[in-house]
Amino acid sequence: MTLTTLTRRGLIAAGAAALALTGLPALAQEPIVIKFSHVVAPNTPKGKGAEKFKELAEQYTNGRVKVEIYPNSQLYKDKEELEALQLGSVQMLAPSLAKFGPLGVSAFEVFDLPYIFKDTAALRKVTEGEVGEKMLALLEPKGIKGLAYWDNGFKIMTANRPMIMPDDFLGLKMRIQSSKVLEAQFAALGAVPQVMAFSEVYQAMQTGVVDGSENTPSNVYTQKMHEVQKHATHSNHGYIGYAVIVNKAFWDGLPEDIRAELDKAMDEATTYANGVSEADNAAALQAIRDAGTTEIHEQTEAERAAWVEALQPVYQQMESRIGKDTIDMVRAAAQ
Numbered sequence: 001m002t003l004t005t006l007t008r009r010g011l012i013a014a015g016a017a018a019l020a021l022t023g024l025p026a027l028a029q030e031p032i033v034i035k036f037s038h039v040v041a042p043n044t045p046k047g048k049g050a051e052k053f054k055e056l057a058e059q060y061t062n063g064r065v066k067v068e069i070y071p072n073s074q075l076y077k078d079k080e081e082l083e084a085l086q087l088g089s090v091q092m093l094a095p096s097l098a099k100f101g102p103l104g105v106s107a108f109e110v111f112d113l114p115y116i117f118k119d120t121a122a123l124r125k126v127t128e129g130e131v132g133e134k135m136l137a138l139l140e141p142k143g144i145k146g147l148a149y150w151d152n153g154f155k156i157m158t159a160n161r162p163m164i165m166p167d168d169f170l171g172l173k174m175r176i177q178s179s180k181v182l183e184a185q186f187a188a189l190g191a192v193p194q195v196m197a198f199s200e201v202y203q204a205m206q207t208g209v210v211d212g213s214e215n216t217p218s219n220v221y222t223q224k225m226h227e228v229q230k231h232a233t234h235s236n237h238g239y240i241g242y243a244v245i246v247n248k249a250f251w252d253g254l255p256e257d258i259r260a261e262l263d264k265a266m267d268e269a270t271t272y273a274n275g276v277s278e279a280d281n282a283a284a285l286q287a288i289r290d291a292g293t294t295e296i297h298e299q300t301e302a303e304r305a306a307w308v309e310a311l312q313p314v315y316q317q318m319e320s321r322i323g324k325d326t327i328d329m330v331r332a333a334a335q
């Protein structure tokens, strides 16, 4: 044995002793990082829900978990973020339920059917019950675990001309999320639907690539779409909500005690996010009105009835895509 080997051994032994006294626990305490990517502004129901989850998750785990939020498509756009989650480049997302079709889970498009929920209470019966749970389970074979449903709210239509009766949509180029139900909805109105990432909508409206779109007041206002849309119809014809999802391998690999704290943080963040969504959207609609750039039409009962009738064929058309059993199950639960 050479002197150098002996010296090296001595050094290793001394180092190990020092670590045992001071360093080892510190090494084990490197925080677990959850990258939470989303496409909307921080001051939206989803943005606020993400902030609340971060605050509670870090608090309940005493800093053993660190949540990094990347809003406004800063990291990934609509379709890319789902791929990034599956690859493990990010750990948590909350995509709109209208965006799971390209992943091969088209059942979530049931949430896009026009007029399927008469109000938030009807929706809750689905998302907070067995049906909602069953639907989240459809994500597991894709390596994704669904943790919760978060609300945004009911949609308005926006464009550069008034949209009073179904005929008014004839030939309008309307941006949609990547949902076949939304495609069928606009086709039924005689419009030309165009799938586009959320981050590209403002510019597409500004440059005339699209004439209009549908979204919640909160999304319209925080993306400044109202500045480039002269007309809106307060129609509440459909719903936008989110599935909060995580990379399943990451989630299953977490220490059990940590996962329990994160579940608790998610439950509370869900209650919080779903508690602010309605007021946020009402405030955003008022803010759009106050900005004075967009004329908001309040739909009458007769106009609504005409829209309902024009959009009725969408149910039949989408039956084979979503599954008749899923549509029936959701409708029954929403009663």
Ligand code: LMR
Pocket (backbone or CB within 6 Å): 039, 040, 095, 096, 152, 177, 197, 198, 215, 219, 240
């Ligand atoms: C959209 O793409 O229109 C929205 O659903 C974005 C979002 O996440 O609310």
